[in-house]
Amino acid sequence: MLNLNGSPLKSLPITGLTWERDLLYFDGPLLSEFRASNKEKYLKYWCDCNESYNRWMYFRIKEEDRLRLVLGELSLLECIKNKSTSFVFFVDENEIKSEYQLVNLSEIPNDYLPETDAYLNIDEYIEDSNVASLVFEDNWKFDDLKEVYKKLTQIYDFIFVAKKQLGTSGGMPWQDGFSVMHFYNKLKDMIPRPSKSYLEAIHYASPGYMKINVDSEIANVTFEAINKYKNEKKIIDxxxxxxxxxxxxxxxxxxxxxxxxxxxxxxxxxQQYYKLLVQKLYCVESAWLDKFANTDFERSKILMAHTRRLKSFLNFIEDGRIRVVTSEIENN
Incomplete structure (x- = not known):
């Protein structure tokens, strides 16, 4: 292994490191993601080995960089160079002991740095449990970001109630905009508190991200519904x-x-158009809808409101303004 120009350490000065997922794997993990006790994320990257040790590089990764890394938009090398700190940790480890060094970025041997075109391609990436993450660029107006959040959570709320077959609509006239507003407020009230969607974090400056607390199972179904709409958009519209x-x-x-x-x-x-809409929209069962609302007129208005939200949210994706960190949707 190469000699490192660093400072020896007695231990790795990161408390409570917990493995989250492997990002690269070949006869064993080559790149893994960890979470520290302070919730900061670290990557562990294999660099070298000899007959006694495997050498790993640990470095902290900013959340906006981590999300773009798993989307394949940022290279691993850029993540290392974009660090908020000017150093990394090297660990030489075997089954018995480990040796630690702190090394400045400028002192990392070139042989230990990934290639400039080392991008991840993770088809089955699973985001953190009970979190939906969106990334975006440029300077957004706050009201526009609120609209993104509102549309996605309204789709999620509808899918949750439809999937779990909860409650009834309560009957509304659906002849004005107030019915739509009250309907989505009512949906949110039906969802148990631990599964309610809410804004967990937002990094406003570009490059930015938004993290929304959700039920992971329903979030996946929500993204499937958006993707199904995308695939049959022309027909559904x-x-x-x-x-x-x-x-x-x-x-x-x-x-x-x-x-x-x-x-x-x-x-x-x-009747024909209403029944076709029921058939085409994902996760909408006519048997549940018949129990949920009292009339076909109301049922059709509910599905039309849901379709408008699918269309609005997909527009944000298709114009490249946001990307969703999920394998369920093909981002532009």
């Missing part, structure tokens, strides 16, 4: 447009609610 136009033609939003419900149930076009 056309069904939505046809249903919207038919409701407008029949003036169902401006007549009495009783008449709107009756006209919708009798109109063959409304």
């Amino acid at each position: 056309q069904i939505y447009s046809d249903l919207y136009t038919r409701i407008k033609t029949l003036d169902l939003n401006n007549i009495s609610l009783t008449n709107a419900i009756t006209e919708f149930s009798k109109d063959t076009d409304c």
Whole structure:
């Protein structure tokens, strides 16, 4: 192994290191992610070996860099050079003992640095438990970031209630915007407190990230629903447009609610478009929807509201403004 120009240490000065996941593996881990007791993230990178030791480099990684690393947007070399500290730790270890050194970035041997094109390609990456992470660039207006958060959590809330088959809508007129607002507030109230979505962290400056507390299982289904919509966007948008136009033609939003419900149930076009929307939207079972809402008019309005949110959130992804740290969605 190469000689290091560093300062010997008695131990690794990082408390409570806990393994999170292996990021590179070949007959054993080559790059692993750890969490310290202060919640900072560290990477452990294999560098060298001899007949007695394996040599590893430990370095702290900023969260915005970690997220871009696993998305394949930032190279491992850039993560090392972008460190907030000017040093790394080298550990020579075997099954019996370990030896430690602190080494300045400028003193790391070139042979121990990854290639400039060393990007990760992790198809089955699983983010931290009960966390959904988004990354974004440029300078966002705070209201725009609020809209991203709002749309994603509303999709999540709907998927949670649909997947768990909770509650009932309570019956709302759905002939104005207030019904939509009250509907999503009601959904959030149905979700048990430990599974409610809330903003856990946000790094506003570019490059930025947002971390949202979620139920991991439902978050995965949520991202699957977004991806399913993406794959059939043209068809679903056309069904939505046809249903919207038919409701407008029949003036169902401006007549009495009783008449709107009756006209919708009798109109063959409304019924056809509504049933097609049920078939195309992921994680929506007609049996649950029949119990959840009282009329086809209300059910169709619920699905239309959900479709609009899928469309809005996907627009953020497709224009490249945000990326989701998940293997469920193909980011642009």
